[in-house]
Amino acid sequence: AKEALEIGLVNKGVMPEELEDTTMDLASIIAKKSPYTTKVAKRAIRASLELPFSEGVLTERSEFVALFDTEDKEIGVQAFLERKDAEWVGN
Structure with missing residues (x-):
């Protein structure tokens, strides 16, 4: 995950226990667009x-x-x- 972030493959990494909340936060941002x-x-x-x-x-x-x-x-x-x-x- 660290390497994926460093090379720009992903723009954010989260711990498994944070995944659902982070996903919902991102979905909320997209829904406002x-x-x-x-x-x-x-x-x-x-x-x-x-x-x-x-x-x-x-x-x-x-x-x-x-x-x-x-x-x-x-x-x-x-x-x-x-x-x-x-x-x-x-x-």
Whole structure:
């Protein structure tokens, strides 16, 4: 686990007894994000797994760039600036 963390394979290590709480904390953070953005990110990651690395990166990048033209991006920026929770619309 230590080596996986050191080489960047994982971004956090937890003890087995902390796993459930840590997982729920992460799920809570993800649940507060735009559902549409999360869906697009998952789709891009899944698609990139089937491609050579260089093509996968391009796929992820194009999906990411497309998110800049969404209402959820505007809502997210505004919520961040106002230091409040976003009310996502899903596009």
